[in-house]
Amino acid sequence: MEDATPAKVTLTDIARMAGVGVGTASRALSNAKNVAPATRARVLRVAEENHYVVSPEASRLAKGNTGRVALVVPHLSRWFFGSVVEGLDSVLRGAELDVLLYQVGDARDRHDFFERLPARRKVDAVVVVGFQVEDDERTRLETLGVHIVAAGGQSAAYPSVHIDDHTASRQAVDHLLHLGHTRIAMLEALDPDQPRLSSTRSPAYYEALDRAGIPVDPSLVVTAPWGGEHGAASMSRLLGHPDPPTAVFAHSDEVAVGAMRTLRRAGLQPGADVSVVGIDDHPLADLCDLTTVRQRPAEQGVLAGRLLLDLLRGEAPPQTSTTVPTELVVRGSTAPPRQR
């Protein structure tokens, strides 16, 4: 690449003209303490005469921290991840930090990131959005003094901001139970980016049915990868069931909206004929009249950003894990079961 800046006076030039070493010149310009007043005055005068401006780059190198934070995100085009990043970015840039973006689409990308970043030591901290850091990756960053924070995902090993998946699922299933449903299906979503998610969103379903004295019918649980298309296919399977469910708990709004498409194509009306509830409060939930459990990813990003600032200032927060509350949002896709 070409050099796009016009030729200009460098720190080396200033040092030479002031008759001092580059280190002294740098310390004088950055107001460090160990410079003789006369020397400092000389350096500043030379700098002024030559219109020399301290590069924030160079001054940061001298201070030893980079003023930069890496955001590591699996998918930028997906609402959840984009919203968390939106919240994070507002806080981190408000604190004058530079935000470096690292999109890591798959496991190999992710491995590359953790393999290469520390060696270059380009950031003071890494925020992982919606996925787990492996133990060896975490150890490597910690050894280098690079902080880790998880936004939109839970970890016992490093500070995190997240929802309580168990509570969110319970809110969704309890709503269906309160409406009087007893044939309740679950569309269990597997996300390669969040391998523990299905395990954190499923137990509440079994517990809630158990508490209500409803025996679990394993044929009403359909497990499929994340995403609307899979939700649609899983719903088709459930419609072929000899005793189909009257209500469906989907692990996410996109899965739920896919299921609603299948219902409509089959001539059934979500709500009146089959109830559907999701988790997220994705913007499309409102547009599709979907009842859901609201999580606020942008708020999770904001809180994770603030947590990170505390860590960087050396003010270790009293509790390193923050749970953002979720709430049920009732819309048209749920109703009492139709009398048969």
Next chain:
Amino acid sequence: MEDATPAKVTLTDIARMAGVGVGTASRALSNAKNVAPATRARVLRVAEENHYVVSPEASRLAKGNTGRVALVVPHLSRWFFGSVVEGLDSVLRGAELDVLLYQVGDARDRHDFFERLPARRKVDAVVVVGFQVEDDERTRLETLGVHIVAAGGQSAAYPSVHIDDHTASRQAVDHLLHLGHTRIAMLEALDPDQPRLSSTRSPAYYEALDRAGIPVDPSLVVTAPWGGEHGAASMSRLLGHPDPPTAVFAHSDEVAVGAMRTLRRAGLQPGADVSVVGIDDHPLADLCDLTTVRQRPAEQGVLAGRLLLDLLRGEAPPQTSTTVPTELVVRGSTAPPRQR
């Protein structure tokens, strides 16, 4: 913030130990040409003995370019913007560039960005995603040798990658005309981030009707801000029309899906009762069975990334503007008009 790196040998130390100036040491380590072979050998030996590793930071400063690109994005949580960034990031990071993220939510944020960035000269280029750069902002960046590229938005003043909004709109309206509709409404969306969008998506509607010999009924054009909620409200207005439309052309998929919610709430079936077509092929279009005109924002991001690499390499591309083709995707929300 704390200094997280362990104390280590600096370039200044190496220069002192090798008995040369810092500039010479830097040139020797970066294999620049104007260093005597014996001097270079001495510097390299000292560096090796002291386990000195060239900081990419320092070496970049010496070269005068930053190795960094700024992505300036109004909304990260919205699919279009997130997808463009996803495409950009894959290309730029593939070229070993660091990607700095700047979310500029409103006009003031945007002004701040252009006001402050150049003074700090932290990047070699700025990519603006889906909005226009003012003339004075552009001039300021160009004076500093900072490149500008627009991704997902058109400009005559700097290189850009975009769709042809006129063609996309024509594809949508022609589809409704081919189905036999003559009462065709338009939900005209105003986007503060893309002020020229309504003007680029609207003329094709008037031209297509004119070409088909259908007189324009201004009461069938509803103008509202961007977003699904506004689409829903605009559709309510149209349903109250004494002679309501049989088909609706919405400027975006989110507006279209909002309109579909209104139809369903009114007991009408999109497609069978009122046809709806959007522009985008947002993932929710497929989940909602919405007919639309597909644009590929991730591909726009990839192409803008490549264009930028060409600019940084000084290989000015023969045509600085790239138009990504759009295509009609027919789904269940459009059908011939119901016989009255």
